[in-house]
Amino acid sequence: MADADIQPIHTVARLLGLRASAIRYYEERGLVEPALRLAGRRWYSPEQVRRLAIIQYWQAYGLMSLEEIADVLAGPKATRGWAEIIEQRITALDEQLREIAGARDHLRHVLSHHENSAPDGCEHYEARLFNGLQARNRTP
Amino acid sequence: MADADIQPIHTVARLLGLRASAIRYYEERGLVEPALRLAGRRWYSPEQVRRLAIIQYWQAYGLMSLEEIADVLAGPKATRGWAEIIEQRITALDEQLREIAGARDHLRHVLSHHENSAPDGCEHYEARLFNGLQARNRTP
DNA sequence: GTGCAAGCTCAAGCCGACTTGAACGCAAGT
DNA sequence: ACTTGCGTTCAAGTCGGCTTGAGCTTGCAC
Numbered sequence A, B: 001m002a003d004a005d006i007q008p009i010h011t012v013a014r015l016l017g018l019r020a021s022a023i024r025y026y027e028e029r030g031l032v033e034p035a036l037r038l039a040g041r042r043w044y045s046p047e048q049v050r051r052l053a054i055i056q057y058w059q060a061y062g063l064m065s066l067e068e069i070a071d072v073l074a075g076p077k078a079t080r081g082w083a084e085i086i087e088q089r090i091t092a093l094d095e096q097l098r099e100i101a102g103a104r105d106h107l108r109h110v111l112s113h114h115e116n117s118a119p120d121g122c123e124h125y126e127a128r129l130f131n132g133l134q135a136r137n138r139t140p
Numbered sequence C: 001g002t003g004c005a006a007g008c009t010c011a012a013g014c015c016g017a018c019t020t021g022a023a024c025g026c027a028a029g030t
Numbered sequence D: 001a002c003t004t005g006c007g008t009t010c011a012a013g014t015c016g017g018c019t020t021g022a023g024c025t026t027g028c029a030c
Helices: A009-016 A020-028 A046-062 A066-078 A082-113 A123-137 B009-016 B020-028 B046-062 B066-078 B082-113 B123-137
Strands: A036-038 A041-044 B036-038 B041-044
Touching: A009 A020, A009 A041, A009 A046, A020 A041, A020 A046, A041 A046, A046 A066, A046 B046, A046 B082, A066 A082, A082 B046, A082 B082, B009 B020, B009 B041, B009 B046, B020 B041, B020 B046, B041 B046, B046 B066, B066 B082
Parallel strands: none
Antiparallel strands: A036 A041, B036 B041
8 A cells, every 4th residue: 555655757847847957956956866767767656745745835925935935844853954944934934014014005006096097106105116126235 | 415415336235135136136137227327337225125025025035036026026017917916926825824734833843743653654744645645636 | 546345247057856868778579 | 579657867048137247328527
């Protein structure tokens, strides 16, 4: 019954909505390995499929780079900064949530107040636009 | 007094936290033009600076591609789908907000429940991971 | 008038995340 | 025996968004 769960690359790819080439690429980058190779061909166990799903999930919308995912998946044994990476990510995601919500409201505003004009040249923008700026310019 | 508001490229770049090369690139892609050229050199009015700020704001976090921003900035006169582009973006941003919030909670969970183990191999994941999958696999 | 920093243009390079193409391997069906 | 159809490797290409480098021009200070 255990062997029935093991799947070839295209099956996994189709299940996850990935291309086989992407899976091979993840392997090349050290993120995942097939459970087994038969005559050179890759076979994946449910465990690896889950791992691929995690990779895909974390990587969606560019939330984490493959390298960061690799670090996190390697776990505490391999990476000193494991928890730190995740904490940083959480902070970054919170920031990102605020930014995106702001951008969305901003677009809603454009839609409701500027139906007959290009969206630039409106004073309503100023505040939001340049608030963001001040935040960004603290660093450089 | 109006002329006092007009600024050369590096001043604008510094103000916005951009590189001059990025501003030239935006111009090449048709997103912005200097108000004036003196002996070939670019000078920007507050209007253009605002436009650059908009570009930067919308482009942050890959929320919109430069091409989409160009379309939206071109306005109703130039683009039939102006409002549609923005509506699509709003929808996409809402979706993105949900995804990112989910990912953040997910990471929080990893942090609190897996301090001593690699984050894969945990059943808590399954639901969220494969829910997302089902959504993604409706299309292909 | 001589330097030299800053600007300009144009082409090429870079990064991440893949995809694509060429050339080949292996196993099953007819 | 041979074709079909995935599979494999490795190198090179693609895309977006810039950056960098070469080679030339300008503006300003001394």
